[in-house]
Amino acid sequence: MSNTAYIYDAVRTPRSKGKKDGSLHEVKPIDLGAGLLRELQSRNDLDTSQVDDVVMGCVSPVGEQGSDIAKMIVQNAGWDESVSGVQLNRFCASGLEAINMAAAKVAAGWEQLVVAGGIECMSRVPMGSDGGAMGMDAAFAVQESFVPQGIGADTIATIDGYSREDVDAYALESQKRAAHARDSGWFDGSVIPVKDKNGVTILQRDDFIKPDSTMQGLGGLRASFAEMGKYGFDDIIIKKYNELERVNHVHTPGNSSGIVDGASAVLIGSQQAGKDLGLTARGKVVATSIISTDPIIMLTGPGPSAHKALKTAGLTVADIDLWEINEAFASVALRYMRDLGIDHSITNVVGGSIAMGHPLGATGGCILSSMLDELERRDLRRGMLSLCVGGGMGISTIIERV
Numbered sequence: 001m002s003n004t005a006y007i008y009d010a011v012r013t014p015r016s017k018g019k020k021d022g023s024l025h026e027v028k029p030i031d032l033g034a035g036l037l038r039e040l041q042s043r044n045d046l047d048t049s050q051v052d053d054v055v056m057g058c059v060s061p062v063g064e065q066g067s068d069i070a071k072m073i074v075q076n077a078g079w080d081e082s083v084s085g086v087q088l089n090r091f092c093a094s095g096l097e098a099i100n101m102a103a104a105k106v107a108a109g110w111e112q113l114v115v116a117g118g119i120e121c122m123s124r125v126p127m128g129s130d131g132g133a134m135g136m137d138a139a140f141a142v143q144e145s146f147v148p149q150g151i152g153a154d155t156i157a158t159i160d161g162y163s164r165e166d167v168d169a170y171a172l173e174s175q176k177r178a179a180h181a182r183d184s185g186w187f188d189g190s191v192i193p194v195k196d197k198n199g200v201t202i203l204q205r206d207d208f209i210k211p212d213s214t215m216q217g218l219g220g221l222r223a224s225f226a227e228m229g230k231y232g233f234d235d236i237i238i239k240k241y242n243e244l245e246r247v248n249h250v251h252t253p254g255n256s257s258g259i260v261d262g263a264s265a266v267l268i269g270s271q272q273a274g275k276d277l278g279l280t281a282r283g284k285v286v287a288t289s290i291i292s293t294d295p296i297i298m299l300t301g302p303g304p305s306a307h308k309a310l311k312t313a314g315l316t317v318a319d320i321d322l323w324e325i326n327e328a329f330a331s332v333a334l335r336y337m338r339d340l341g342i343d344h345s346i347t348n349v350v351g352g353s354i355a356m357g358h359p360l361g362a363t364g365g366c367i368l369s370s371m372l373d374e375l376e377r378r379d380l381r382r383g384m385l386s387l388c389v390g391g392g393m394g395i396s397t398i399i400e401r402v
Contacts, residue, residue, distance in 0.1 A: 003270050005103035006281040007399065009044055010369035011036055011192050012264040014206045015357045018122030023203045024261040025123040027194060029065050033073035033119045036265040039192045040115065041079070044267065044279060049080035052111035055102050057094025057118030057361035058087050060129045069119060089130075089361070091390035092328065093290075094118055095264055096364025096397055102268045103285035103397075112273040117264035117365035127259065127360065134390060145240065145296050147233040149390070150225035150251055152298040153329035155237050158248040160335060167330035168218040171255035171354045173344070174327060178351025179211035186350060186377065190369040208260050208357040221252035240296050255330040260357025264365025283372050286382070286398040287313035293392045299332050301394020302386040303339025309384065309396040317341060320398070321380035324367045326387040327352035336386065349374055363387065368399065375401040 013032060016023040024032065033056065041048055056070035071085030090097040095118030102116035133140045140146070157167060181187060182205055193204040225233075226249040234247045267279075274281055289308035293301045302325055310316060317340055325336040325348060337347055350370055353363065364387065371383040386396040 002107040003109050005106040005268055005285040006271060006274060006402070007266060007268055007283040007285065007372065008274060008279045008281055009040055009267040010365065010372050011039055011190050012362070012366045012369050013194050013262050014191055014203045015260040015262040015359055016203055016207050018259040018261050018357070020123055022123045022261055023207055024121070024194060027121070027202065029069060029119050029121040029124065030072050030076045032121060032194065032261070032263045033069070034077035035194060036117070036192055036263055037073060037077035037079060037115065040265055040267055047277060049082050050273065050277060051079070051083045051113050051115060053105065054083060054085040054115045055098040056085070056087055057089065057098045057364060059089055059091055059094055059120060059360035060125045060127060061087050061089060062130045063125050065119065065121065065125045073119070092326065092358070092360055092363065093387050093389040093393060093395040094361040094364065095366070096385060096387055096395050099266055099268065099364055099368060100288040100397055103288065106268055106270050113269035116266050116268060118361035118363070119263045120359040120361045121261045122259050122359065123261050145236045147236050147296060148225065148228055149298055150256070150329070151229060151233045151237060151247065153251050153331050154225055154247050154249045155241065155297050156299060156335050157250045157331040158244055159241065160331070160338065162250065162331050162334050164219070164250040166334065167250050167255040168215055170330040170334060171218060172213055172215055174348065174351045174354040175210055175213040177349065178209045178355035181350035182206055182209060186373065187370070190373055206356050208258055209355050213254070218254040221254045223249040224252055224256065225249050236296065251329050251331070255354060257328050257353035257358035260359050262357065262359030262362045262366060264362045264369065266365050266368055281402050282376070283399045283401050286400050288397045289395065291394050293394065295392035298390065298392050299328065299388040300335060301392055302332065302336045302388050302396065305394030305396040306340055306384055306386050309398050313398050315398070320382050320384045321346065322349060322371060322374055322383045323347040324371050324383065324385045326358065326363055326367060327354040328358065328388050330354065332388050371399065372401070
């Protein structure tokens with residue numbers, strides 16, 4: 001019999017524009033992550049010598065984010081020298097994979113208390129800095145018929161019949177929900193202000209959200225991937241999906257996830273660890289899943305991974321109260337709801353990455369904290385978290401409030 005992996009706490013930083021003029025650009029990755037660990041320690045009166053490991057996702061683990069940044073963050077936070085750290089990269093799934101790995105460690109009974117989450121300072125370490133075959137090896141790209149993710153998102157919109165108005169309307173609702181949640185204080189329990197060495201607050205709340213967005217403004221943005229499509233990527237898609245005459249390019253910066261800085265941290269442990277340390281469980285991990293689908297269109301994995309997690313847990317769609325799909329692109333979220341037969345009223349109820357941004361390796365932990373907060377606030381039981389992932393993968397996690 002496996003042990004239950006309990007969620008004792010979940011925190012994140014505010015998210016801010018991942019450019020040099022972003023609010024968090026001055027903060028080094030090791031400082032952004034260490035601030036969260038120190039907050040976990042403080043608010044849980046945590047004896048850090050009892051933490052077995054810290055697992056952190058990071059999609060560009062080079063430069064300031066290299067050299068096993070998880071261990072560097074542990075040391076920078078001043079935690080006990082017995083605490084280990086490991087960085088992992090499963091593209092956009094990295095943060096949720098870190099959580100799933102931590103839960104598996106606890107469920108196996110081999111470790112009792114693990115911190116999981118992620119870090120991505122995209123203003124200091126730009127996306128793609130780590131290179132790799134998928135985007136940098138021309139021979140591999142030709143062999144595998146690689147196309148950029150945005151082309152895949154536009155292809156989903158074309159296949160499913162989502163118009164520019166459809167994806168813009170989804171994006172506008174994400175902005176409205178995120179702004180309302182932030183301004184209503186719904187994030188305040190989990191969003192930890194970022195402070196400098198002198199204790200002065202650098203950023204207290206998410207500032208990437210654009211509450212003044214309108215359909216007219218979104219409609220005036222140019223399609224981001226139409227020019228790329230002309231370079232032969234559209235032809236690759238049409239060769240694979242030959243029922244299409246053309247790819248309808250509908251995604252823009254306004255209906256795609258934003259580039260931001262951010263970090264997340266989740267405290268996961270066994271029941272015994274909670275008893276020993278006086279911790280109160282807020283939730284538990286019920287089931288996890290990883291799957292891969294067509295790597296050319298690349299972004300259709302979330303729905304199948306959610307179904308796989310449900311099967312593992314012995315649950316049905318009707319057993320899930322709230323759903324969270326990372327809004328990499330609006331069409332990904334629309335496809336997810338279609339695949340699962342769920343309504344937008346119970347999906348991404350506080351907005352998502354279109355409004356708040358997608359700090360790559362940290363996003364899994366960010367959406368878990370929001371989900372846990374909303375299950376508590378609404379007095380609901382179960383939530384499903386899912387992300388699309390490079391290479392056609394999809395990842396999901398079911399959590400339950402206790």
